[in-house]
Amino acid sequence: MPTVTARHPLEILRHTFGYAAFRAPQEEVIHTLMADRDALVLMPTGGGKSLCYQIPAIARTGTGVVVSPLIALMEDQVTTLRQAGVAAAALNSSALPAAARAIEETLLRGTLDLLYIAPERLLQDRTLSLLQRVTVNLFAIDEAHCVSQWGHDFRPEYLQLRVLHERFPQVPRIALTATADPKTRAEIIERLALQKAAIFTRSFDRPNIRYHIHSGSQGARNALLRFIRDRHTGEAGIVYCLSRKRVEEIAEWLQGEGLDALPYHAGLGADERRRHQQRFQRDEAVVMVATIAFGMGIDKPNVRFVAHLNLPRSIEAYYQETGRAGRDGMPAEAWMHYGLQDVVQLRQMIQQSGTDMPRKQMESHKLDAMLALCETTHCRRQTLLAYFGEHLSQPCGNCDNCLQPPATWDATVAAQKALSTIHRTGQRFGVQYLVDVLIARAEPRIHQNGHDRLSVYGIGQELSANAWRAVFRHLLLRGLVEVDAEGHGGLRLSSSSRPLLRGEETLTLRQQESVTPKSRDKRPDLAPQDATLWEALRQHRRALALAQGVPPYAIFHDATLMEMLQRRPRDLRALATVPGIGERKLAAYGASFLKILLR
Missing domain, CATH: 3.40.50.300 (P-loop containing nucleotide triphosphate hydrolases)
Structure with a gap:
């Protein structure tokens, strides 16, 4: 049965989280969930994925259940939400039995907006039975790429989350991830039974x-x-x-x-x-x-x-x-x-x-x-x-x-020399040995193997040892040579090296560059008086955080402090317009930050 809307999403965004407007596609995702439809959200880290499920969970009658793979992530989200006045809790292996029972009782009373839970705990029969006794207004499956067996961060428990669709068919689900190539996206849809879900994709670019x-x-x-x-x-x-x-x-x-x-x-x-x-x-x-x-x-x-x-x-x-x-x-x-x-x-x-x-x-x-x-x-x-x-x-x-566009050089001849050295030495030696042969380094092993008598011995003295290692790295990258996994990391030629050896192909490489980046657009340069105020705001935030045992960013983000610095609000009404300051934070911290701003 559809749940009842208690508050308007934009009202929650402004009064609870302190932001004036949604970023695309947050509003569309929220309306999808409010209409009891499933959603798949592909959005970069820092793009505002969490608000896509937090706001409808707060807006609707009942509790939003968030499946998250890491305890630290759950606890961090809960701490931040509580600072904003949201009733949130986490059930995971770090919770003591008494604390877990208290959370379950709060859930049964219907006074919890968001419950974060590990997939292992969610899938227990006891937990699923508990959730069937309460009003769940949505399921959010965070880090949904963990469902992919071909991905970089596979979690076996995620394969079983399809049970949510089977046990709670009327409850909308939202799956979210910041890292999914087209194959992984298809796998998420298949394994979580999201074939009818609305798909929202925002640019993966992080321009900052x-x-x-x-x-x-x-x-x-x-x-x-x-x-x-x-x-x-x-x-x-x-x-x-x-x-x-x-x-x-x-x-x-x-x-x-x-x-x-x-x-x-x-x-x-x-x-x-x-x-x-x-x-x-x-x-x-x-x-x-x-x-x-x-x-x-x-x-x-x-x-x-x-x-x-x-x-x-x-x-x-x-x-x-x-x-x-x-x-x-x-x-x-x-x-x-x-x-x-x-x-x-x-x-x-x-x-x-x-x-x-x-x-x-x-x-x-x-x-x-x-x-x-x-x-x-x-x-x-x-x-x-x-x-x-x-x-x-x-x-x-x-x-x-x-x-700093990189300089390049024609490495065709150097590559041919490297490939010939691999071949002449028997395709069983590692990079350092091959480099030593090329530059005629006086190594006893080379003499013992008789490789100082080969035609390739010393033919590479025009390049440094580091430059030769870069050549071998590129040959590996391009699949022109392979690592002998059965031996001790020796290199051998691949079939694709033949055109280069015959002179039918060329190879252009980037020159070795400095490892120290030169320029950076950091925060805008601050005038001395602004720098002093910036540090005062940060120190006050830190003191408040230490007193409560929470991270400083749970009080205010750096971006919010920078807005304070630039706007210089003179009263609470003006301070309330700064992004990231909701009603609860304004009441809790507004006066003390104003004192610093008005010095």
Whole structure:
């Protein structure tokens, strides 16, 4: 039976969340749910997906049930909603029995607007029976790409969420994701029985994020340190690494360099992970060094940069991870430094995995697409969006390739020399050995193998060792050579290398570039008096947050503070027009912030 509308969505948007108007396609999505129709929403991180289900859940009689895969994400959303005066709670494994019973009693009384729940708990017979005793006004399936067995973040429990359609056929459902290529979208529709759902797609572009991607086998640490110190001092960021060991090493090294850096990976104890995550969310300038285990549940809006010290396995993973930056819409950066060893390691991981051949081929194609993004000499954003089926007609002007078009060189002869060296040495040696042969490095192993007597020995002395590693990386990228997964990472020729060896094809590569981005449009430069006021507003927000034990952004986002700074409201009526200040926050914090603004 359709639920009754209690409040108008626009009224809730303005009075509860403090925004004057919807962003497309929020209003259309909300009206779809209010009409008891299903919806599939494909919208970038920071695009306002949450309001698409939060507002109709508040507007209608009953409770909206939100399926979310991560505890941290649920708790963060609940904290933020409660600050806005919304009755919200989360049921997950972190809830003590007494607290869980209290939440269930509130649910049964019908006084809960939103209930966040993990898929594992939702699927229990006891939970489904409980929900059948109350008025559920919608189901929201967040991070819906987790249903895809071919995707980068598969969760087996998501395959069973079709039961919601079977057990609650009259309750509208909304599935939401920020990362889904056309194949994943089709899989979401099929597995969640959303064939009749209205589909809403917003551009995947995040124009406020500036992309920088650099390659090389050396200098990654110092380049990262320069990047943070020169461009993000005193700001929050995430540094992703491939292994737990490297996470620990980089976090310790950054700490030694005077940065407030914390490690995060699955090998840490649950309490330590929780402490580090809470510090990252509640402090302004913490750098979290993490494996990909960290990030999806983070709703911190003022992450100013995301850095990768290793190559992600797919564009979906890269987009998901870089999407943690700049959720507040203010300028942010995605910086990456990767090396040849990343390519070799990921190729080996795919080939040595226990999955079937179709899965290996799919993962190889995804890695190829990621490498194509890294090595392109054209606009990064155009390449990134094209992967998701979106066309950007003009270069973005906000990536490294647009800002500093890369120089290129004819690498045909160099590639032929590299391929010949692989062949002449028996197609069983790794990159470093092959480079040593090319530049005639005095290595005992080369002499022992008799390779110092080959015609290819020393034929590459016109290039540096780093330049040769870049050549081999490109040969791997283009599928001209392969990694021998059965051996020890040796390279062998692929059939596609023959046209290049015969001179029937040419190869143009980008020259090795500097790893320090040069310019950035940060926040507008502040006059001294404005900078003082900006810090005063931030410090007051921090004090309020510490007193309540919530993250500062749960009080106000940076974007809201910047609006205060620029508008300089003189009374509560004017302050109420600042985006992000709803009625409850105005009553709770308005007077104290006005005192600072009126000094």
